[in-house]
Amino acid sequence: MRLLFTSVSVIAAAVSAAAAEWKNWEGGVVAHPVALVTPTSEDEIVQIVNAVSTQNLTLKLVGAGHSWSPIAAPDGGGALMSLDSYNSVVSVDREKMQITVQGGMRLYELNEILDEFGWALPQLGAVSVQSVAGATQTATHGTGRELGTISEAIVSLSLIAANGTVITASPEVNPELFAAARVGLGALGVVSTLTFQAVPKYYLERSLVVNYDVEELLEKVPALYEQFPRMQFVVQPFRQLSGMVIAYTEIDEAVVQNIRRCRPEEEEEEEEVQKVLNGTAGEAEEEDDPMELAAEALAQELARNLTLERRAERRKEWAVLSDTRISRVYRSTCADASFKAMSSARAGSSKFTEMELFFPVEKSLDAFKEFIQRIWSLSDLHRNYVRVQVMMRYVSADPVSYMSPEYERTTGVISLIVSGTRAGPGDLREFQLWSAVLQSIGEKYGARFHWGKKYIISPYTKFYLSLVYPKLDEFLQIREDMDPKGIFLNQHLKEMFLL
Template sequence: MVAGPDFGPAPDRGHRSRQTEVPMGSPVGKSSAWRNWAGNETVRSVRLARPRDAEEISALVGTAIRDGHQIRAIGSSHSMSAIGRPDPGSVQVRLDRCADLVALDGGSGLVTVRGGMTMRRLNRLLAEAGLALTNQGDVDEVTIAGAISTGTHGTGSRFGGLCTQVRALEVVLGDGSVVTCSRGERPELFAAARLGLGAVGVVTSVTLQAVPLFALQVQEGPMRLDEVLDTYDDLVDQTDHLRFSWFPHTTTALVRRGQRRPLDDGLAPLPRLRCWVDDELVSNTLFGALMTTGRRMPAAVRPIAHVSARASGSRTFRDLSYRVFTSHRRVRFKEMEYALPRADLAATLRELVYAMGSADVRAVFPVEVRCAAADEIPISTAYGRDTAYIAVHVDHRGAHGDYFGLAEKIMLSVGGRPHWGKLHSLDAATLRGLYPRFDDFLAVRDAADPTGVFANAYLDRVLGSPACATNAR
């Protein structure tokens, strides 16, 4: 196995995910522990605030400035990077009480919600109004503010990430002021805050452009990996929403093709029993057992991979888009995902397959591949280029450094950009070379939060500290 870079601290097994609220008006509250969804980021002592609106968040910022501490907004804690991890002495701001529907216009398709609303609730509200998001990621437990702030994306060569659907934002800045921004109002702030890592302010409301509710016709089945890679451009050009997963140590990929269909075509969802067997019994219960076996018995990894590949059967169904886009995952994992030029996808994945075999990397989790259209958002992973995503995973209790380090080196060789909410080892010096508008983003960050009240160790690593904050600390 090759040596990998440092991808962050190991999980602290002794503390559960619990937090104690900071009373409004009090800068100090009781402390407890926090951990993220994967369990690889933990804090033994964190103070928590649960504001109800932008005014209460503004007051928290004022208190932080006065008392010289930082605040860090958090959504669902689903990010695997340390982006949501509060530094010692800071206050973690959870937005679950700031989660209401503000406005929904069925005619224009514009919907405004508070930043703490989950994607699951948003999808249901939109569907009730005959609307849908045009594209989204597969986890619906995340909050809308957290999802856009970390660059959450779905798949589809003609569709951008979630941030491209944002039309306006309300943001609490580093001086406590509450501002709105859009393409026509504070356009520089809007460009940065649409995918701002929480570094330019706390996003308290989001206005999105929805589309008429639609269905997705899905065809899913196994193909040989070489065939998928040889025909990849044709597959993505002929499919609205294409994704595939390669089972390591095999030649098999599971390909899912989703075509957009009007509701007039009707729905043909999977039977309830088939859905339970495929998505709950096989994908969660049995797959979780296989993960545990592979972690405890490394010699069983290759046979397990072949069993998993053979279990991937074919199926066809048609259902509402948000039900197809999203999935329920009970098997916890750690993940690294890189965005690379779409033209480099086939060669890069083939190199990864070869390198994993040469280095004797044993992985049970499938390697997932998605795609997205180019966009103009400064630190979006799809900025300025049609993009393919390669994601590698390990069991949340398993070692990942060697495997992720190997994959990262390969993907960096073609200008890959890491997903901000997932594991990677890069710092600001390297990231600046990957993003043509990196310094434009920093200029907005420095103006919006000159003292670094929204910073944490992760942001200091990937962005560098604001100059005023560096002098003040």
């Protein structure tokens, strides 16, 4: 962004200024807002909203831009608001373990602050570079069959409506607005402050099994789901021995001292996991002697000086994966405070493009298998130099948030990831092919979109959304009440909801 407008008095002049360029993190979404405004206080946000409304502009909010969809992109005649300078702690309630922060605070900043109090968020996604407002407006999640999205930790929030009014919403105050705004898609107003319910600090060990036969792995998923509360798995459909299972096990702090810590500077760990994802680890291990690999894995485990009791626990935990395929390799990659084990404060240097659909959990494995079979049946269309990954995670039901993909149902989340480069997003042709296949399967099973990731919009979209989101009409009515002029809309939202 070349133009920074930090004062509301320049908005009018900015309308005639040369358009600046804004891109999301992977470069696949590009916009040319007439202005970028960066308020430092709630009063300034109110002034900006009033000025935008008076001038009949539109206004979109952006945090880290870590979305693949254009949900936060301003239209050509609209302004863009960054809350990066509105990112402080507002209050802390030690008795209730609640913290109120401004919307521009990044998740990694919130994690560090909570850690100082001996607290943590119950759930996090793979990265924590997003703003707290942006991450929660799109229902960012991690994995855990009994864990919800980050939005579910919100117990109260304040919104600035299109008329400049500051409105508080919680289960007790404006409960219907609260149900709509916890996952508000940026369509209801400016999320000014958020109050999060924390939990006591806890520790996780991150473990993985690599080099798994894809079909064999899929047969073991039901047992894995029951065995591990926090579990996900990844396959590369064009590589038979590409299955990888990742599990997060809660452990005592004393045990953490005997396992390598999840430090951001450990590039070696990141490279090891990436080798698994891109298939190079599988190639190397297939060429080596399986017995040597097994012996090496055991030696690495013993070298960590874990207690005999802990080693026995580990063997029992992973017994569900044991069989005659010795070439499989188990690794305990690290253990640390939950936010360090689950999430990275860096977006990563290599870009990729992603679609993510949320299936009813009881249908998710069938949908995953069908997707893999459809990919295999069309494998002649695949470009061998493009890396394609398919991942499954799990998220529990959200009983409150109208537009959460988990609203009133526990989900299995299928992600399609087409890897790109440091310079740009994943191969467009490859992504369009497999995303069309996944979305067709998703519609068959009643899946819901991830609002911050890629999905295909058509004139049929609103009708489909009305089938899978039972509170869609209520949400759209609240949106109309909060923003009758549509200043918080963009073309993407208008097309999706036929507004």
